[in-house]
Amino acid sequence: MWKGVKQMVTWRLKDCPRCGGDTYIDKDVDGWYQQCLMCGYRLELKELNVVRKPITAVIDFEDETY
Numbered sequence: 001m002w003k004g005v006k007q008m009v010t011w012r013l014k015d016c017p018r019c020g021g022d023t024y025i026d027k028d029v030d031g032w033y034q035q036c037l038m039c040g041y042r043l044e045l046k047e048l049n050v051v052r053k054p055i056t057a058v059i060d061f062e063d064e065t066y
């Protein structure tokens with residue numbers, strides 16, 4: 001099971017620059033990234049607020065209890 005299932009993920013449908021597939025935005029120790037489900041293309045995001053299109057869902061990490 002991939003990790004995105006456990007938490008709310010920001011989806012960007014059909015936004016992959018390589019294959020046009022569905023992508024999601026997630027965060028790891030290196031920071032935010034956008035990854036394509038179809039081809040695995042991964043794009044690092046310097047800061048979440050530099051994203052060029054409106055996000056399609058609300059990230060809810062702040063309400064999570066770790």
Ligand SMILES: [Zn+2]
Nearest residue numbers: 016019036039
């Ligand atoms: Zn792709």
